[in-house]
Amino acid sequence: xxxxxxxxxxxxxxxxxxxxxxxxxxxxxxxxxxxxxxxxxxxxxxxxxxxxxxxxxxxxxxxxxxxxxxxxxxxxxxxxxxxxxxxxxxxxxxxxxxxxxxxxxxxxxxxxxxxxxxxxxxxxxxxxxxxxxxxxxxxxxxxxxxxxxxxxxxxxxxxxxxxxxxxxxxxxxxxxxxxxxxxxxxxxxxxxxxxxxxxxxxxxxxxxxxxxxxxxxxxxxxxxxxxxxxxxxxxxxxxxxxxxxxxxxxxxxxxxxxxxxxxxxxxxxxxxxxxxxxxxxxxxxxxxxxxxxxxxxxxxxxxxxxxxxxxxxxxxxxxxxxxxxxxxxxxxx
Ligand code: ACO
Numbered sequence: 001x002x003x004x005x006x007x008x009x010x011x012x013x014x015x016x017x018x019x020x021x022x023x024x025x026x027x028x029x030x031x032x033x034x035x036x037x038x039x040x041x042x043x044x045x046x047x048x049x050x051x052x053x054x055x056x057x058x059x060x061x062x063x064x065x066x067x068x069x070x071x072x073x074x075x076x077x078x079x080x081x082x083x084x085x086x087x088x089x090x091x092x093x094x095x096x097x098x099x100x101x102x103x104x105x106x107x108x109x110x111x112x113x114x115x116x117x118x119x120x121x122x123x124x125x126x127x128x129x130x131x132x133x134x135x136x137x138x139x140x141x142x143x144x145x146x147x148x149x150x151x152x153x154x155x156x157x158x159x160x161x162x163x164x165x166x167x168x169x170x171x172x173x174x175x176x177x178x179x180x181x182x183x184x185x186x187x188x189x190x191x192x193x194x195x196x197x198x199x200x201x202x203x204x205x206x207x208x209x210x211x212x213x214x215x216x217x218x219x220x221x222x223x224x225x226x227x228x229x230x231x232x233x234x235x236x237x238x239x240x241x242x243x244x245x246x247x248x249x250x251x252x253x254x255x256x257x258x259x260x261x262x263x264x265x266x267x268x269x270x271x272x273x274x275x276x277x278x279x280x281x282x283x284x285x286x287x288x289x290x291x292x293x294x295x296x297x298x299x300x301x302x303x304x305x306x307x308x309x310x311x312x313x314x315x316x317x318x319x320x321x322x323x324x325x326x327x328x329x330x331x332x333x
Pocket of ligand 1: 111151154263290322323
């Protein structure tokens, strides 16, 4: 039993924030941001926009491309570190899309979450009993960005991307190799820890340690950019080599390199280390910034719809970031 990608979709918020817009609120410039990162614009949710709506829109497009009815979806996996609800969003997506025969769950693995969700979906299909699985990466990192911190606020944007994975015969299998990793010792380099907000004292403490009732919130994203950069340029080529070996391929057999869109210098460095030429790089980072677990399906969707990625093309993809988590997959579209 194999699994193949049969549809993709994406959605972004309306509001675009340019580097010049950011230069009005922090001490930075379009030149500094674009030279160091390759980013020029990002989208940010406003008003009634939210992660669920973006996820539903992206998933709907993936189903339409695949010509699969919502009621034929068996499982929904949403990767999100920034869901609208602490308890996750997959069930709400299931209801809003009308996937009445599906169950779902969320996974949290920051910018590696989409790859980890995708591989998880392939395991369900391999195990039998699952025909169609939606894998969605949906994020609104802007909720946790400190827009006074010029070292991090320039990087992130909001978006959603989705793919539909379908059961197929082993020779049609679209997953040729994969490799997944975590190393919590690097968590200190990139995180958004929970912080305790001391509630106002009330008179009705009842002598209980649970009074006054607790209140919590998450901190802004805290990042040591240099360490994350070093981790990425070291680990991503390594994980891709492992996936390529499992697939019985070398980097010269790959049609496209589609990495998590964090920084153009990271993408270019990985391509150089693997000997992959510039024309095989898929990148839309300039328009959307780092959209965490949405970045890979967002870039894939653009590349498929523009006709760049064609049926049968082999794509080397990788996610990396907070956790630290990182991983890769060699996919056949
Ligand atoms: N504008 C202008 N100057 C700036 C800015 C800015 N936005 N940000 C930092 N600087 C200054 C610093 O203050 C520093 O000044 P100094 O030399 O006077 O002290 C100088 O520029 C260099 O700062 P560095 O932090 O050393 O710059 P660096 O070259 O490392 O680039 C960057 C910073 C772009 C953040 C880079 O380190 C990077 O991209 N790292 C990877 C981050 C990443 O991808 N994170 C997401 C991972 S995915 C996830 O899980 C969410």
